[in-house]
Amino acid sequence: MTRFTVNGQPVHYRMDARTPLLWALRDASNLTGTKYGCGAGQCGACTVHIDGAPARACQVTIGSIEGAFVTTIEALSRDRSHPVQQAWVAENVPQCGYCQSGMIMAAAALIEKNPDPSDEEIDQAITNICRCGTYPRIRRAIRRAAQ
Ligand code: FES
Numbered sequence: 001m002t003r004f005t006v007n008g009q010p011v012h013y014r015m016d017a018r019t020p021l022l023w024a025l026r027d028a029s030n031l032t033g034t035k036y037g038c039g040a041g042q043c044g045a046c047t048v049h050i051d052g053a054p055a056r057a058c059q060v061t062i063g064s065i066e067g068a069f070v071t072t073i074e075a076l077s078r079d080r081s082h083p084v085q086q087a088w089v090a091e092n093v094p095q096c097g098y099c100q101s102g103m104i105m106a107a108a109a110l111i112e113k114n115p116d117p118s119d120e121e122i123d124q125a126i127t128n129i130c131r132c133g134t135y136p137r138i139r140r141a142i143r144r145a146a147q
Pocket of ligand 1: 035036037038039040041042043044045046047056057058059
């Protein structure tokens with residue numbers, strides 16, 4: 001049995017310890033805001049926070065994060081007051097929207113660590129892929145959230 005905390009709630013998954021966190025969140029906890037894109041650690045659609053740092057949930061086994069604190073987009077956006085979420089709305093960032101929860105999680109982790117990132121630092125930190133090409137709006141939203 002694997003135990004850790006998801007969005008402030010203790011979880012006890014009765015799943016194989018090698019199960020990717022992405023599938024435990026989606027299938028066992030019904031937290032479907034965390035998306036499956038590539039399953040290979042490339043796209044970032046599955047980005048969550050583990051102990052405050054961004055992580056690609058498709059690449060993290062549940063057995064490797066015993067005792068950790070996991071945060072998903074559902075907790076970040078719960079009361080619609082997070083500055084990154086507000087900036088995303090103000091800049092009308094999404095197009096198709098599929099990658100956006102991962103983008104917001106990556107952006108929130110960046111702002112937490114670096115409250116005033118330069119464009120270069122944004123580009124280095126946000127390695128998630130958006131096939132609609134919303135990158136200019138993502139940069140603007142991150143700068144807005146950082147104000
Ligand atoms: Fe995890 Fe693409 S689904 S990085």
